[in-house]
Amino acid sequence: MQTKIAQYRKERKITQEELADAVNVTRQTIISLESGKYKASLVLAHKIAQFFQVTIEEMFIFDKEEENL
Amino acid sequence: MQTKIAQYRKERKITQEELADAVNVTRQTIISLESGKYKASLVLAHKIAQFFQVTIEEMFIFDKEEENL
DNA sequence: AATTCATGTATAGCTTGCTTTACAATTTTA
DNA sequence: TAAAATTGTAAAGCAAGCTATACATGAATT
Secondary structure (H helix, E strand, O other): OEEHHHHHHHHOOOOOHHHHHOOOHHHHHHHHOOOOOOOOOOHHHHHHHHHHOOOOEEEEEEHHOOOOO | OOOOHHHHHHOOOOHHHHHHHHHHHHHHHHHHOOOOOOOOOHHHHHHHHHHOOOOOOEEEEHHHHHOOO
16 A cells, blocks of 8 residues: 555655644654554554545555455 | 545445455555554555545545635 | 255365564654 | 764564464354
């Protein structure tokens, strides 16, 4: 899974810490998500997408093993 | 968090087992999601939403503690 | 009434998301 | 260039998602 978190964050000139605070997780969590170390939970994904005013599907890009069809 | 999994599943006359097989988890997992025992992972949420041809946001309803605003 | 199908409960165990802390490296700014 | 801000790495530990298995209940069909 890839995410556009870093991209959107930089576009809007928001630091990892600001984002972390906004969605109520630690900076470590943001770093790990951005670097692909692990995947966000559904609720966190929702919070992040909402913060950037986009849908979850727009923010997180699933790859083929993660699809059904 | 609430989900429309059971609702959509019944509407389309799909059994828990069929859904479980379709998204590659056990029936237990579907039961637990439907009964609110725990929340789906992002990838599983995506698979389920995709199976029913809806967005994640349409399938999963977040409550206020899970929002930012 | 007996069988079958769909749903539900319970539990032990593995994996992974997330936290916390501490420290290192890189970039920015004064 | 020195200080400050931002990003990164590492590791131990807790909590939660998910599996696997086994058994119970209820509805539907014959």
